[in-house]
Amino acid sequence: MADTTQTTAVVEQPHGAEHEIEPAALGLTPGMWVAASMLVFLLVLVWKKVPAALAGGLDKQIVAIRKHLDEAKTLRAEAEKLRAEYAARIANAEKDAAAMLAHARTEADAIVAKASADAQDVIVRRERMAQDKIAATERATIDELRAKAGAIATAAASQLIASNLGADADRALVDSTIAGLAH
Template sequence: MRTLLAIALASLTASPALAASGPFFSLDNTNFIVLLAFILFIAILFYFKVPGKIGEMLDKRAAGIKSDLDEARALREEAQTLLASYERKQQEVQTQANRIVETAKSEAAAAAEQAREDLQRSIARRIAAAQDQIASAEAAAIKDVRDRAIAIAVAAAKEVMAKQMTAAQGNKLIDESIKQVDAKLH
């Protein structure tokens, strides 16, 4: 109410109506009527407690803004917590991926070494098998040559004996051979 009174006094002292001629407090003076209407308007505003309602509205708005700010702070903190959590998870996943890569590299190196050893053993086995086949082929060739040599020698001996031996000597040899076979079989 004091502010209203101060406003009214200030408007009275600074009014251009004072510079005009004639009485100020007359209903014929439009400045006085406007002043009365303004004071009446201000009084009606105070009667209906408009400044209090405006204050309440501003307080509600301030409380709403404060709650929005608090909510925004809480959301920001939650977002920072989530970000930190995701960064930790990303770091863990990166570490795990690095371990998987290192394990895969070491397993690949071990598999390559094992494959190299298996290949060397396979080559050694094939070389040994080839050498065995060569030795077997050599033995078969030597046996074949001996068998042919024996067959040729027997044929040559038969031919030589047939030319030098008489029928009586041949019969005698046959009889001796039969006796030897008979003695060995019985």
Template sequence: MSNLLLEPVFWFAVSFVLFFVIFGPKIWKPLAGMLDARADQIRVELDEAARLRREAEQMLEDATREREQAYAEASALIEQSRKQAEDLANKARLDAEDMLRRREQMAKDRIAAAERTALEDVRAAAVDAAFEGARLVMQQSIPAQTSTDLVDSAIAGLPTALSPRAA
């Protein structure tokens, strides 16, 4: 055993044990208090982190729900816009067809009016030509005195021919 008492490691171990036996309770309480305080602080931080995580998950769920709702609203709006565009296109097509029918009818009416005018002009020209031809024939075939007598008798018979009783 004498060898053991001469070893510095032995005395170091004895002093270490004695140090902790004498000062251990005085050091252990503050050290344990610091460790407990640190553990409590870590626990509080973990609780806060868990609460923040739950809030983040809730926010993510809310954002996802809002995004899906916005997507649904956008889809409905796009569909409604597409329907309105189709309705406007159909209305524009129908309006264009109606306008074309009206213009076609107006053109037909103008053509018919032009035909009537041309027909009246042709008839008037034919009447004028017939009167001129009759005048020339009468001028050449009836002597001048007879034509004067015919005109005088026609003028004299006008009141009788124009009176309502004669009809």
């Protein structure tokens, strides 16, 4: 085997500073060995197509992110559309509510007007019925008074006849009536 002992030489520098010499193997310094190993590592990565796999994975992630962004844009557009639709529905509902309120007020006014007219009709009918009852009561009272007056007049006439006519006056009246018939 080869002797791999390291030798270090110290070279004196002016001003008293010391400088150390780096060891070398196969003519390469440690920095060169690190650079060479990095180069070999990178070549192995390229040979195994790791950058392409990383780029492919990143591309897939970019595609997935773009897909998510597109979906988010679509969802946002749909949300904006729904918001506009609901805003329109709310505006229409407010208009419908105002129209319903106006219609209800119109119907209430019509109901009040009809009730007022119906009340007037009822008042007129009841006045007519009261007047008809009064007229019927007046007629019944007049008929009753006439009947009583006729009864009283009959009673008075019978009393007058009974007091003014006796049996002789009756015979004379009957005889004159018979004589008037014979002629």
